[in-house]
Amino acid sequence: MFGFFETKIKKSALFKIKEKVDKKQQDVEKSPEKDRAKKEEELKLLQLALKEQRQASLTSEIPDYLTECAEKAKSVDKPMLQVTHPVKFTHGLIPYGGIYVKPSSQNTKSYLTTETLQSSYYDITNSNGNLITHARFLMLNLDGETVYNKLINTDDSWLSEFSKKKEQVKQWTEGLRLWVAETEDIQDTSRLKQNYFLLSDGSYHITAPLFSSSICQAVYDKVRFSTFSQENKKLRTARKNKKYAEGILVEYPNFAVMNFGGTQPQNISTGNFERHGEVFLLPCSPPHWQSNLKPPIKRISLYEDEFDRRAWRIAKELQLYLSKLQERKGNMEIRNHVTQLVYQIIDTLLGYVAEIHSLEEQAGWSETDCKLKESHKLFLDLHRQDENFQLYRESGEWQKEVCKDFGLWLNKKLESKTMVFAKIESSHWAKLLKRQLREFERDIKRAKEVTV
């Protein structure tokens, strides 16, 4: 309860002192050694003042607030609703309301849905954005249960802490309970999105999607923890400075932020207000390489530079995997896993090559001033208009060297202080590429046969 006043009610006496305490705390942390002792004394005094104010507020501003809140409920004749899916996320002009999905383990599948969330978090939606402080009060968690839930479960014991008089508690209870109600069904779908969904029997259902404030909150908490928590920041700094620190550093790369409610986030829902109107989105786009890709004219080997950059991470993963194997002679699972990782590297290679092939306007780039090995030129400059070149290409002789070079490249990538690779491994990598390369080239041939 104190926390609520100290952090959320600006005109509260508690808020003002807490603000000073926090500022002083920061001051202490930033100040040099010699000033610290004095500041810590000042901090102690402020903390004492806070403690005293808490005692004072127990009999003054807190009961006053409860009375005000209970009274207000009578004048606003619309209850606040607890929902996991507030409708206003879909359109701000829809009358407030939503759906409340409870956690459940029935009929779940291999998907993330609101019912699978373990936390029983819910949002609060109401008729007027100005009631935001009251709404935040209802969302306040006291000993594991929100005020809203206490009221709806007719649990009044928490109120006796603030008044000895039974009359007073009764007044509060009656008033406060006017804020809550069982969530009603949504009455009107006019402004909601409605899509037809085709069923297997050829008929349709209309699906009206709603936004899950619950999943949003859960993701929000995780992303914020990763970005702002002291714990994760410490790990991030340690990694940057290559120092040791215990724990796993978690990053959410490339997330986006979307805003709901503009300058008035409370108009959408209370939860939205608490999140400052922010929704964090996770990226799902395909791999995105440079849009200004150029053929590797200045390199001797196609495996240098751009391809090396693209394949680096998977190669590192393979290196790590191999270094952790207790015995080099693996079981089926190990052999498969290694093969899978090499396939992924080959995927990256062929994807890169396909991109170079698609640079048709630059065909013939390997003719002049190109340092690339002959076999690599033949591989990459697919559309070069040169009869001899194309004849050599057709013969496929160049594939052997291209595969051999792949094997050598991969060996080099995997080598470390503790692992050495020799011809037997590089030959094996070459063999893995050989088969895929043959199919790749056959596809090219087939594609030329298609009349479109």
Add this chain to the structure above:
Amino acid sequence: MSTYITLNHIQIQNANCVNGLTFGFPAITHFLGYVHALSRKLEQSHSITLGGAAVACHQHQIHAYQPKGFGEYIFALTRNPLTKGGKTAPIIEEGKMHLTVSLVIECKGLISGGEEGIKALQKHLRQLCLTQKLAGGVINSIRNIVIESANSDTEKATLTQKIRRRLLPGFLLLDRSQYLEKHLADLQEINPKAEMLDAWLDFSTLKFEAEASLEEGEELSEKTKTTWKYIPKPESGYLVPITTGYRAISKAYKAGEIAGARDPNVPLFFVEAAYGLGEWQSPHRLQNIEDALWNYHDEEGWYLCTNQTTIDTYTAEHEDDNFDFID
């Protein structure tokens, strides 16, 4: 006989790129919706219908930027008409993107008229496909439309090779939602309190752990020489979180039971996004075009898009691709 219609390199402008809590590519429901709309028209005009569709992305450009030059992205907002008072109207944020995709669509029914009939259908489609919006965006152009058939498994394999070559460079979107169940089970073995959210997020996070290289007799401290190692994701492949359909969160509302329903003859359900996983995979590995097709799938309370890839990623494609390392 299996027939496939390929809509090659469809350039889409201003498509929706936000769905639920993911962004960067339109939801698969958009593509199936587009195909279904085409199907209804073709049923009328040519007595054929369309089935599942494979989706490949060749190029994309999201209208978002990083205001700090690093860190989070925000969406570039469109200018809306001013309000009466000359002020900027409150914006409902939308995420938009340009993209180029190809769709390979299953065609059901017989295309009449032999070779001529196929050519005529191709021509018809050239017009028809451009008129529909895709993922909320306008189609600027389609490179070409190809209709091909296969009469046997061997022919289908050859056809797959032709198709996959055409899709390069690019990436196919495949359904990997089944990884979630498995990963959740793995997490719960270590921590019984782990939940689906944790499993799902593990495919979106980058994790690192410190590995100390201790000198002889050295005690672990902050000064110890350390490398930070990347912890691989639970499964291999370029995996992303995606919305794969919907979960019902209400009972059915029949005709007259709720105001504002779009169609009184069709039951209405409130739903929420169901989040699964997708893999962006290079088409050159595709052995059978069927493995890449997405279809609608419904069950009580579920409205999903699924893809029947059952690629067992722990098996090498060819037996002798496996290798025994020798000490």
